[in-house]
Amino acid sequence: MPVRLPTVEQIRDLGSAHGLTLTVHELAAFQQAFKGPLASFGRLEDLVEPVLSPIVARSPGYRPPASENPYGAWYWKTDISSGKDGLLKGKKVAIKDNICVSGVPMMNGSALLEGYVPEIDATIVSRILDAGATIAGKAACEDLCFSGASHTCATGPIRNPHNTAHSAGGSSGGSAALVAAGEVPMAIGGDQGGSIRTPSSWCGIYGLKPSWGLVPTTGSMPISYSLDHCGPMGASVEDIARLLTVIAGHDGWDTRTIAARTGDYMAALGKPPKGLRVGILREGFGHPESDPTVDAKVREALSALAEVGVEATEISVPWHLDGPHVWSGVILEGAAEMMLKGYGVGNNVPTYYPLSMQEAFARGLGTRIDDVSPTVKLVLILGEYMHRNYHARYHSKAQNLRVPLRRAYDDALARVDVLAMPTIPFTATPIPPADAPLGEMIDTALNMQANTCPFDVSGHPAFTVPCGRAGGLPIGLMLVGRHFEETTLIQLASAIEAGYDWKRH
Numbered sequence: 388m389p390v391r392l393p394t395v396e397q398i399r400d401l402g403s404a405h406g407l408t409l410t411v412h413e414l415a416a417f418q419q420a421f422k423g424p425l426a427s428f429g430r431l432e433d434l435v436e437p438v439l440s441p442i443v444a445r446s447p448g449y450r451p452p453a454s455e456n457p458y459g460a461w462y463w464k465t466d467i468s469s470g471k472d473g474l475l476k477g478k479k480v481a482i483k484d485n486i487c488v489s490g491v492p493m494m495n496g497s498a499l500l501e502g503y504v505p506e507i508d509a510t511i512v513s514r515i516l517d518a519g520a521t522i523a524g525k526a527a528c529e530d531l532c533f534s535g536a537s538h539t540c541a542t543g544p545i546r547n548p549h550n551t552a553h554s555a556g557g558s559s560g561g562s563a564a565l566v567a568a569g570e571v572p573m574a575i576g577g578d579q580g581g582s583i584r585t586p587s588s589w590c591g592i593y594g595l596k597p598s599w600g601l602v603p604t605t606g607s608m609p610i611s612y613s614l615d616h617c618g619p620m621g622a623s624v625e626d627i628a629r630l631l632t633v634i635a636g637h638d639g640w641d642t643r644t645i646a647a648r649t650g651d652y653m654a655a656l657g658k659p660p661k662g663l664r665v666g667i668l669r670e671g672f673g674h675p676e677s678d679p680t681v682d683a684k685v686r687e688a689l690s691a692l693a694e695v696g697v698e699a700t701e702i703s704v705p706w707h708l709d710g711p712h713v714w715s716g717v718i719l720e721g722a723a724e725m726m727l728k729g730y731g732v733g734n735n736v737p738t739y740y741p742l743s744m745q746e747a748f749a750r751g752l753g754t755r756i757d758d759v760s761p762t763v764k765l766v767l768i769l770g771e772y773m774h775r776n777y778h779a780r781y782h783s784k785a786q787n788l789r790v791p792l793r794r795a796y797d798d799a800l801a802r803v804d805v806l807a808m809p810t811i812p813f814t815a816t817p818i819p820p821a822d823a824p825l826g827e828m829i830d831t832a833l834n835m836q837a838n839t840c841p842f843d844v845s846g847h848p849a850f851t852v853p854c855g856r857a858g859g860l861p862i863g864l865m866l867v868g869r870h871f872e873e874t875t876l877i878q879l880a881s882a883i884e885a886g887y888d889w890k891r892h
Contacts (some may be wrong), residue, residue: 390428392421416829419533439606439640439739440490440513443469447504447526450492458546458555460527460564463492467522474629474653476519481565481574484525485532486607487741488512495608496528496558498539498758499751500731506576506743509606511575511617511634512639523571526561530760531726532577532610534558534832536816539760544818547590553815556586557832562620563590573621573630577607579614580714581811583840584851587620588863589815591853592879593627594620596839598870599846601647602631603638605739612643612722612736613786614714614843620751624881626852628652631873640739650874660882661696663875664803665689670707671808671838671865676815684855684862685809688883695882702803706795707889710841713792715843716785723770727752727763761825762832793845800869805879810851810863811835842867850876852883 393401395414398421402409409417448465455464462484482488485495487505494500508516516522530539537545537560545560547553548568555564559576563586566574576583578596587594597618609615619630632652667689672682689699701817725733731748732740773781799806812835819831842849847867854864864883868876 389432390425390426390747392418433830435524436742439507439510443516445490447490455644458548458551458564458568459540459543460545460555460568460570462494462525462527462542462561464524465522467516469516469519471517471519472842473518474633475515475806477842478520478573478629479523480515480520480630480780481562481571482512482574483559483562483574484528485577486512486523486524486575487744491525493525493630495532495800496816497751497763498755499531499542500744500747501541501751501755503744503747504794505741507606507741510603510638512606514633515630526559526565526574528561529558529762529832531608531763532558532579532582533722533760533762533766534691535581535835535846536818536832537586538818538828539762539832541758541760546818546883547860548620549591550815552817553860554589554818554831556589556815558582559620560586563587563594564594566590566592566620566622569622572623573626574636575620575630576618576620578616578618579610579843580718581836581843583616583618583620583833584810584839584849584863584865588851588865589861591861592620592622593624593850593852595627595631595873595876596842596848596851597631597635597873598848600643600645601635601649601871602875603641603644603846605638605640606741608726608731608744609733610726611718612725612733614718614721616843624852624877624884625656627880628656628877638748638867641804642737648871650871652874655874656881657875657885658690658878658881659695660879663697663805663879665697665699665879666702666799666803666806667699668707668806668808669701669703670705670782674812674837676812676834676837677809678857680857681809681811681862682814684857685807685864688854688864689807691886692882695886697879697882699807700716704795704799704806706759706792707841710792710844711837713785713788714836714840714844716781717789719766719770719773722766723774727767727770733814747800761828765829768834789844792841793847796847796867804868804875806867808838808865810838810865812837814857814860838859838865846870848873848876850880852880854883
């Protein structure tokens with residue numbers, strides 16, 4: 388559509404909104420000066436933008452009925468494959484519904500995108516298809532991914548297969564529930580505050596948040612550039628290694644991946660862990676909200692590693708307790724500016740912009756903003772309040788504090804190979820009723836991230852491994868490593884998986 392020249396009245400109103408007082412002559416001069424830039428916008432309309440990659444032929448699939456979707460974990464079912472041989476041949480993969488799959492509806496858990504159908508495959512989707520996998524469908528997720536529990540999805544709550552009255556975790560709850568239920572062996576999740584690790588921990592599966600910049604996010608809906616991660620979720624450590632091998636590595640569209648260093652993740656499977664040093668992070672235990680049983684089960688699993696020659700010692704990183712505060716400073720304004728005010732894609736980042744997603748999101752903002760979840764409203768209102776009244780001071784300061792937070796973990800990881808702690812301080816919480824008070828809906832969505840969110844800020848890889856149960860619900864042990872040393876985490880996780888029968892503890 389051509390860009391119209393603004394009227395003099397529109398220019399006056401736009402200026403007034405920013406405190407400008409413009410004379411009649413200035414208004415006329417500005418209107419004339421706008422013609423040059425607007426001619427460029429007209430030319431942009433004529434130019435053809437590049438596409439990400441060739442699209443494998445497919446049918447769009449279908450929205451499964453409740454009889455096929457007992458946990459509310461599917462948004463859409465598909466059967467898409469390239470027919471190629473590769474590391475994922477014969478594997479079914481679920482894709483979190485904030486990631487584009489061409490021709491398949493994408494909602495990102497939100498009424499704002501209902502009815503949107505992307506025309507591109509995200510980079511990781513293309514890589515998965517090239518490796519021989521079948522895309523089995525889109526996994527339901529939380530409303531714009533703004534929840535660590537699983538009750539804010541616009542299509543309904545996502546239920547934990549271990550106890551359907553309890554949360555599957557979020558925001559990648561559908562991905563975790565589908566793996567836990569055995570419907571797929573592996574899935575893709577996204578993580579900005581714990582959204583791979585929380586549902587993986589609560590559903591008793593394996594989930595790896597890679598190093599920031601290892602896995603491209605091209606073609607997925609962001610929250611905040613400096614926190615966005617995509618990664619593998621699976622029923623076994625081998626599933627994680629296979630999927631990470633396929634999706635990791637530099638992508639010319641995603642500048643975050645410029646520094647990516649991949650490893651031989653398959654070779655790390657079953658590699659003896661003797662000699663590895665594990666630092667049991669003191670500040671990862673004993674939070675006010677911690678369940679003592681969860682702390683005890685994690686320590687028990689770590690103690691068992693001594694039998695295979697792993698040295699475990701306690702280590703302290705006081706900065707870990709301030710990590711959630713730094714994360715809050717980054718994500719609140721970051722999400723409000725990039726996702727919500729940035730029409731779902733943001734700006735000023737040299738990356739691929741799915742224009743159709745931006746336009747669909749803008750329409751949703753204009754017509755259905757009242758239909759979003761309380762957590763989305765919280766981020767929008769509080770992020771905008773901080774931006775308007777404190778001029779991005781706290782977002783900027785939090786971004787600056789990323790450096791000492793990251794350095795504190797780096798210093799600890801210079802003394803040990805891996806940090807370890809509970810993934811989530813407690814097991815999966817009950818899903819609140821639809822008529823629960825607003826405060827309960829928000830608190831239940833955001834109260835679990837003390838150990839996970841700091842590593843989204845610092846960018847370190849973090850791998851949650853099942854290690855026990857409490858009250859019939861799974862417990863996760865989180866392993867954190869040096870940047871781009873996912874092989875070490877896979878090596879240690881493989882030893883835990885082989886030698887510790889967590890289902891019986």
